[in-house]
Amino acid sequence: MAAGAVLIENVYVAPVAGPEIESGYIRIEGDRIAAVGPMTDLPGATDGATDGATDGATDGATDGAMGGAMGGATGGATDLTRIDGTGCLATPGLVNTHHHLYQWASQGLAQDATLFEWLVASYEVWAAMDAEVVRDAALAGLGHLALSGCTTSSDHHYLFPKGRGDLFAAGVEAARELGIRFHPARGSMDRGASRGGLPPDVVVERLDEILAATADAIDAHHDPSFSSKLRVAVAPCSPFSVSADLMTKAAELARDKGVRLHTHLAETLDEERLCLEQAGVRPVDYMEKLGWLGPDVWFAHTVHLSDSDIDRFAATGTGSAHCPSSNGRLGAGIARVSEMLRRGANVGLGVDGAASSELTTLSGEMRQALLFQRARYGPTALTARQALELATLGGARNLGRQDELGTLEPGKLADIALWRVDEPFASAVTDPVCALVFATRQPPLARLLAGGETLVEDGELRTVAHDAAGRAGARAHRRLLRLAEDRGVATTGRFRS
Numbered sequence: 368m369a370a371g372a373v374l375i376e377n378v379y380v381a382p383v384a385g386p387e388i389e390s391g392y393i394r395i396e397g398d399r400i401a402a403v404g405p406m407t408d409l410p411g412a413t414d415g416a417t418d419g420a421t422d423g424a425t426d427g428a429t430d431g432a433m434g435g436a437m438g439g440a441t442g443g444a445t446d447l448t449r450i451d452g453t454g455c456l457a458t459p460g461l462v463n464t465h466h467h468l469y470q471w472a473s474q475g476l477a478q479d480a481t482l483f484e485w486l487v488a489s490y491e492v493w494a495a496m497d498a499e500v501v502r503d504a505a506l507a508g509l510g511h512l513a514l515s516g517c518t519t520s521s522d523h524h525y526l527f528p529k530g531r532g533d534l535f536a537a538g539v540e541a542a543r544e545l546g547i548r549f550h551p552a553r554g555s556m557d558r559g560a561s562r563g564g565l566p567p568d569v570v571v572e573r574l575d576e577i578l579a580a581t582a583d584a585i586d587a588h589h590d591p592s593f594s595s596k597l598r599v600a601v602a603p604c605s606p607f608s609v610s611a612d613l614m615t616k617a618a619e620l621a622r623d624k625g626v627r628l629h630t631h632l633a634e635t636l637d638e639e640r641l642c643l644e645q646a647g648v649r650p651v652d653y654m655e656k657l658g659w660l661g662p663d664v665w666f667a668h669t670v671h672l673s674d675s676d677i678d679r680f681a682a683t684g685t686g687s688a689h690c691p692s693s694n695g696r697l698g699a700g701i702a703r704v705s706e707m708l709r710r711g712a713n714v715g716l717g718v719d720g721a722a723s724s725e726l727t728t729l730s731g732e733m734r735q736a737l738l739f740q741r742a743r744y745g746p747t748a749l750t751a752r753q754a755l756e757l758a759t760l761g762g763a764r765n766l767g768r769q770d771e772l773g774t775l776e777p778g779k780l781a782d783i784a785l786w787r788v789d790e791p792f793a794s795a796v797t798d799p800v801c802a803l804v805f806a807t808r809q810p811p812l813a814r815l816l817a818g819g820e821t822l823v824e825d826g827e828l829r830t831v832a833h834d835a836a837g838r839a840g841a842r843a844h845r846r847l848l849r850l851a852e853d854r855g856v857a858t859t860g861r862f863r864s
Contacts (some may be wrong), residue, residue, distance in 0.1 A: 378452025527553025
């Protein structure tokens with residue numbers, strides 16, 4: 368048994384791939400899952416203190432090796448950490464595939480607005496952000512995600528006002544401090560109001576600046592290794608804020624660098640009308656024309672898709688990040704998730720930016736996804752286990768990490784959430800997956816592991832000071848408003864209904 372091994376025992380295992388195990392174990396060696404099975408099959412469970420270790424040492428190439436080594440370890444070796452999972456549900460760590468972490472600093476803005484109205488009210492406030500705001504907002508936002516069972520998160524940062532520090536690196540720093548697996552997407556906007564775009568010119572960049580900065584971010588931060596905790600994507604913001612030239616050149620850059628592509632798409636009918644007016648085609652047709660469909664692409668939202676759009680996503684391997692709370696908050700509509708799954712298109716979940724989805728948890732988005740689909744299509748539209756798959760394997764596929772993340776299987780990275788489903792009021796629900804997905808209040812998070820490292824224990828952050836992470840978000844909010852006021856931007860009225 369390798370030093371630092373972990374054994375989770377007596378736990379209900381929902382591996383997402385394969386049958387569930389009512390009373391099982393998960394063995395971790397290093398940052399990988401070494402074995403998963405029922406407690407009755409736990410090697411050496413009855414005789415580990417006697418001859419198991421010897422058996423393993425003398426027959427290391429056979430099944431006896433696993434049994435003997437495990438037997439010796441469970442018999443009292445000091446290099447094994449044992450976690451009692453009694454009363455807990457084990458799932459893969461949740462995967463968040465769309466977020467804007469800087470928006471933690473501007474929650475509550477334009478509370479009753481459509482997407483375009485909300486953006487217009489927000490852009491000039493966001494233009495005041497600096498690296499300190501981004502770092503503190505990211506620490507709070509990622510900490511909040513970890514407390515909801517998330518071990519991997521993307522972040523789509525697309526505003527880079529000049530002279531405000533290295534905003535991209537600020538988010539990376541916060542993720543590294545917390546220990547979460549991070550997929551920052553270097554976003555961009557090059558089409559301001561003077562060129563027919565939605566954002567004011569003050570928040571857009573030049574095409575050459577964008578391509579150079581994006582290439583630099585990839586070179587500085589992207590780690591393609593199996594165990595990577597940091598991968599970079601290329602992510603021009605949206606069809607209404609980005610030129611066709613940028614979309615095309617961004618795709619070329621991403622494919623040259625071997626990284627993934629991400630953008631917003633088909634979020635609202637306003638976007639569809641704008642695409643028709645300016646490009647003469649609907650959003651998915653526009654993306655196809657620009658070379659933006661494929662297995663290395665995932666889109667945020669995809670609320671307004673036709674049958675043909677969904678079929679093209681399925682045929683090309685193009686993914687979607689479903690953000691039900693944000694879509695509901697902004698009145699954008701309900702994505703056709705059930706139909707997308709039925710037709711073979713991949714869907715993951717995203718909480719979206721905290722300013723359009725205030726204090727949203729990734730665990731809660733499983734429930735929202737389930738309820739929204741049932742409200743639209745009926746009670747069989749999405750099951751609890753399908754919702755869990757969206758939040759785990761679906762998200763891993765969006766990020767191109769289905770071989771490493773998203774299921775509890777030997778060889779996968781040890782990203783594991785342990786949910787306490789035996790607390791008194793939840794204990795009447797005998798199906799643990801139902802208790803997790805259907806619950807209005809998230810079951811207590813007993814443990815969250817990323818690569819075998821504990822990020823959360825008994826509902827408290829462990830890699831950073833729990834309360835300090837939360838206070839960092841409030842500090843970012845105060846600083847952003849002060850910086851905006853210093854630039855002559857009135858903020859008070861923008862945060863009221």
